[in-house]
Amino acid sequence: MEHRHDAHETTHGTDHYMTNAGTRGGGHAGHAGMGHGAMNMAPAGIPLAIGGEDRDGLELDALHVRLGPVLAHWPAGLVLRCTLQGDVILDADASLIDADQPVAEDDGRGSTRPLFAARRCDNAAGLLELAGFNDIASHARRLRDALLNGDAHTGPQLDRLARMARRSWLLRWSLRRLGPVTDQDVARWHLPDTLRGDTRDRLLAMLDRAAQALAGRNGHLVAEQPRVPIDAVAELVRGWDLAAARLIVASLDLDMWTADRAVSRV
Amino acid sequence: MITHVAFWILAIGAALTGAAVFIVNSMARASYALAVSFICVGLQVLLLQQNYVGVVTILMMVMEMAVMAVYMVMFMGMNPALMPMSMVHDKRHALAVSIGVFLLLAAGALLTPWPARRGTPPADVTAALGEELMEPKMLVMAAVGVVMAATIVAGVVLAAHRTRYDRFGDDLRRRPARDPQPGGVGR
Amino acid sequence: MILQTVLLVAAALFSVGLYGALSQQVVVMVMMGLELMLNGLILAAAGFWWFLSPDPSGQVLLLVIIAAMTVEMAMGFAVATALHRVRRADMTDMAADLSR
Amino acid sequence: MTVVPPPWALAAAGLLGLLTLGAAVLDGVLSARAAGTHVRTGLTRPIGEIARLMRQRRRVTVAADTLLWRIGGAGLLVMALMIITVVPLGKWTLFDLDVGVVWFNAMDVLAWAFVWLTGWGANSAHSLVGGYRFLAHGLAYELPLMFALVAPAVAASSLNVATIAAAQQNLWFAVWMPVAFLVYCMGVLAIAVWGPFSPALAPDTAGGVTAELSGLDRLLFLGGRYALLVAGAAFAVPMFLGGGSGPLLPAWMWVLVKTLALLTAFIWLRRRLPAVRPDLFMEVGWVVLLPAVLLQDLLVAGIALGRS
Structure with missing residues (x-):
């Protein structure tokens, strides 16, 4: 469990009253009763949080919260160490668990077309669940199960899912303008082209890729899949609130099974 | 009882x-x-x-x-x-003053020969209040309403950090606004 | 429940609030003290209304007190936020120092 | 209007409990259907969940504010009970308060306190974020809800719930003040932290205010949400849906039927609507809902003035 009064790792360890009192020097006798100095600064053994600069200029306490490696609807193995103020992610630092372990070179799990499509459906279901669209999410999950079971006639179902996602104006309202990735971002962080646009665009693209894989239209699948540098994930969530960040990460369609050092595939 | x-x-x-x-x-x-x-x-x-x-x-x-x-x-x-905090100053004086005030008020409450009750409560107290507010004391209602509205505006202005120039640009023409996180109606 | 007892309770609330308003250093805590004083006032006004002259116009006073409280709080919060933004001050005497 | 003696409060609480359980079962059935599993699992899951939570040992977190945490967890259920005291069931009521509408309003505001306290008490970042998200929602929904409650009161020129119900003999208020009705329904979903207003306990914050809740506390909190849906639906009946008026059936039965119908709609809506994140909803609440409901009030006031 993470605590909201985690230790602050930066160097300005004094609290701001002390700093203020110091700069003002004398004329300060009235504060004798305050007795800050005598206090134990770590209630229940947890040092107090310390404020820092933030985007709203409120200097709220900075909390250190780790997201992952295991979290519902979260790419397993991804760890984001976030510095939160309120629920805004001030700073984040991404890493992968077991990144230095040798990964079995493609073990066959990601190679077949239905499995590739199933993985896209799973990621889409996670994103939809996070956005609170329970019905479409259950649809995506059932489709994933059908794909994994090798059921026939999944193509029309996938089309239906994509149509539901494309037509829902509520989905559009809820996911548009979240975590936009521009052409410059793509170039700067070496992101795959498929991530361009906002969260809704990426959701639709995800479902498109699944449909293409099932129809056998894209030849490359895993071997030539573009990769998402892990640091870009941290870059993308910076400045968003916790929930928006969860949506953005889910929309990246990360696939950690084939993760290698500091790189993931889309 | x-x-x-x-x-x-x-x-x-x-x-x-x-x-x-x-x-x-x-x-x-x-x-x-x-x-x-x-x-x-x-x-x-x-x-x-x-x-x-x-x-x-x-x-x-x-x-x-x-x-x-x-x-x-x-x-x-x-x-x-x-x-555990002790963020007080002049605790002793404050305590003395407030105890003094309490004694004064209590003495006043107990010793004053309060007059007998004048009039009887209206049958429907709430309706009476409403009529009072909307008829003879309309001015109070109007004043309170205006003060409340002014408070909302003044409070937001005082506390807000970003102005419309930050959001819409210097010529107020930028659409959509530049916000740290976009809002629901997409302005 | 007679007028005297109501007024005693109101006086107690008022005095506790006064103690808080005088002794606390943090702006928000001072506001809590003020609120408590107004709380006592509400009770006293309600008592006066009921026991002395239960005609409708008296109740209007109560509503005005409540309105005053909300305005006080709203402006207090706004000022506290503004002070915090500008100087990181949340103590009354810090705010006083800043005015010099 | 007959005010029944206080012991009947127990019966009212029992009825609330039954409807609450029914709501949980209905939600279970709908979830099971959507997930493609057998409907029976949906029927039995709420019961099993109650049994599990009653036996579960409480999770302990470091430096939790246990007192406030427990108060918050149990509070929603108390709110629901307080709300139904002013709802007339046919011609009986527990508490014939002349300002019943304001009473409902005062009780629904308690959600601000209880949900936040539940988030605060656990001393965990995720649950605290959940608590704050609820308050952010509150800032957006509370004022429209207040003004939505004003509309029926103005139309019936009374704050008494039974009088408002009686004023709808000819036409339900829901029919000619639809905006107020919809905003009221939204408010009920919001105080129950339900459906679109569930970000305070959504999976995107690892469960939000419920992240660390366990055992009896969790049962009370989750049960309290269903109970609030029930209470909100029940209060809508005299406010907007004509109270006990209706053909054939006795008045009290009509109240129950209407409550159940609205409750079913609430439960069903959860699956159909996305969660509205507070950052999105704040603007909608102030820019769209508040003006809309104020216009509705103006219209209602005009019609009421024209009638008198």
């Missing part, structure tokens, strides 16, 4: 939770102690047959204290939410 018992329970509750505001260590507890004190007073006002005012007191104050708790946690720098 039951009203008397209820009144005294509420009275003791109001006073104790009121005192607890300045005794407890936790900001959350302090603000919600004050909320409980207000609820007790609101219920006492209900006992005094002023239903509307009593219930409105509860309504307003619980909301205010919910906001208050957030402000406490936000702005009480070194987080006395968890620390």
Whole structure:
């Protein structure tokens, strides 16, 4: 469990009253009763949080919260160490668990077309669940199960899912303008082209890729899949609130099974 | 009889939770102690047959204290939410003054020969209040309304950090606005 | 429940609030003290209304007190936020120092 | 209007409990159907969940504010009970308060306190974020809800719930003040932290205010949400849906039927609507809902003035 009064790792360890009192020097006798100095600064053994600069200029306490490696609807193995103020992610630092372990070179799990499509459906279901669209999410999950079971006639179902996602104006309202990735971002962080646009665009693209894989239209699948540098994930969530960040990460369609050092595939 | 018992329970509750505001260590507890004190007073006002005012007191104050708790946690720098705190100055003088004031007020309350009750309560107290507000005391209502609206505007202006120039650009033409996080209607 | 007891309770609430308003250093805590004083006022006004002259116009006073409280709180919060932004001050005497 | 003696409060609480359980079962069935599993699992899951939570040992977190945490967890259920005291069932009521509408309003505001306290008490970042998200929602929904409650009161020129119900003999208020009705329904979903207003306990914050809740506390909190849906639906009946008026059936039965119908709609809506994040909803609440409901009030006031 993470605590909201985690230790602050930066160097300005004094609290701001002390700093203020110091700069003002004398004329300060009235504060004798305050007795800050005598206090134990770590209630229940947890040092107090310390404020820092933030985007709203409120200097709220900075909390250190780790997201992952295991979290519902979260790419397993991804760890984001976030510095939160309120629920805004001030700073984040991404890493992968077991990144230095040798990964079995493609073990066959990601190679077949239905499995590739199933993985896209799973990621889409996670994103939809996070956005609170329970019905479409259950649809995506059932489709994933059908794909994994090798059921026939999944193509029309996938089309239906994509149509539901494309037509829902509520989905559009809820996911548009979240975590936009521009052409410059793509170039700067070496992101795959498929991530361009906002969260809704990426959701639709995800479902498109699944449909293409099932129809056998894209030849490359895993071997030539573009990769998402892990640091870009941290870059993308910076400045968003916790929930928006969860949506953005889910929309990246990360696939950690084939993760290698500091790189993931889309 | 039951009203008397209820009144005294509420009275003791109001006073104790009121005192607890300045005794407890936790900001959350302090603000919600004050909320409980207000609820007790609101219920006492209900006992005094002023239903509307009593219930409105509860309504307003619980909301205010919910906001208050957030402000406490936000702005009480070194987080006395968890620390035992003693953020008082001139404790002795304050105590002396307030005890003096209490004695004065109590003496006044007990010793003043209060006049006998004039008039009788209206049959429907709330309706009477409404008519009063909308007819003879309309000015009060109008003034309160304007003051409230002005408060909303002034409060937002004082507390806001970004102006419309930050959002819409220097010529106010940028659409959509540049916000840290986009809002729901997409302006 | 007679007028005297109601007024006693109100006086107690008012005095506790006064103690808080005088002794607390943090702006928000001072506001809590003020609120508690107004709380006492509400009770006293309700008592006066009921026991002395239960005609409708008296209740208007109560509503005005409640309105005053909300305005006080709203402006207090706004000022506290503004002070915090500008100087990181949340103590009354810090705010006083800043005015010099 | 007959005010029944206080012991009947127990019966009212029992009825609330039954409807609450029914709501949980209905939600279970709908979830099971959507997930493609057998409907029976949906029927039995709420019961099993109650049994599990009653036996579960409480999770302990470091430096939790246990007192406030427990108060918050149990509070929603108390709110629901307080709300139904002013709802007339046919011609019986527990508490014939002349300012019943304001009473409902005062009780629904308690959600601000209880949900936030539940988030605060656990001393965990995720649950605290959940608590704040609820308050952010509150800032957006509370004022429209208040003004939505004003509309029926103005139309019936009374704050008494029974009088408002009686004023709808000819036409339900829901029919000619649809905006107020919809905003009221939204408010009920919001105080129950339900459906679109569930971000305070959504999976995107690892469960939000419920992240660390366990055992009896969790049962009370989750049960309290269903109970609030029930209470909100029940209060809508005299306010907007004509109270006990209706053909054939006795008045009290009509109240129950209407409550159940609205409750079913609430439960069903959860699956159909996305969660509205507070950052999105704040603007909608102030820019769209508040003006809309104020216009509705103006219209209602005009019609009421024209009638008198």
